[in-house]
Amino acid sequence: MKKISTLALGIALGLGLAACSTEPKTEVAAVSGIELQNFDTSVRHQDDFYYSVNGKWLANTPIPADKSNYGAFSVLYDQSQDALKKSSMKQRLKRIQRQALMSRKSVILMPAL
Numbered sequence: 001m002k003k004i005s006t007l008a009l010g011i012a013l014g015l016g017l018a019a020c021s022t023e024p025k026t027e028v029a030a031v032s033g034i035e036l037q038n039f040d041t042s043v044r045h046q047d048d049f050y051y052s053v054n055g056k057w058l059a060n061t062p063i064p065a066d067k068s069n070y071g072a073f074s075v076l077y078d079q080s081q082d083a084l085k086k087s088s089m090k091q092r093l094k095r096i097q098r099q100a101l102m103s104r105k106s107v108i109l110m111p112a113l
Contacts, residue, residue, distance in 0.1 A: 039052065040059075043055055
């Protein structure tokens with residue numbers, strides 16, 4: 001029992017000292033995610049905040065005719081639908097190939113009448 005408590009004390013002391021290391025911390029520059037190039041500087045924020053922040057993006061990004069909106073989530077949705085379509089087509093092709101192979105085997109194995 002005394003060995004276990006001594007071992008636990010040693011581990012706790014070691015972890016505590018390791019946490020108190022004096023290595024210099026490197027600071028990472030903060031990234032806001034705000035894209036300033038999309039701001040329309042011709043519109044004041046207090047007049048129309050939406051267009052002042054998104055004006056250039058709205059002017060430079062065409063919305064496809066088959067969509068009511070367009071953005072990053074629309075792009076992700078389209079990419080996931082394409083991936084699903086490709087996957088299902090591969091599965092369908094494999095199933096057709098298996099069926100064709102099985103039908104050839106059954107033709108070969110059928111006894112002649």
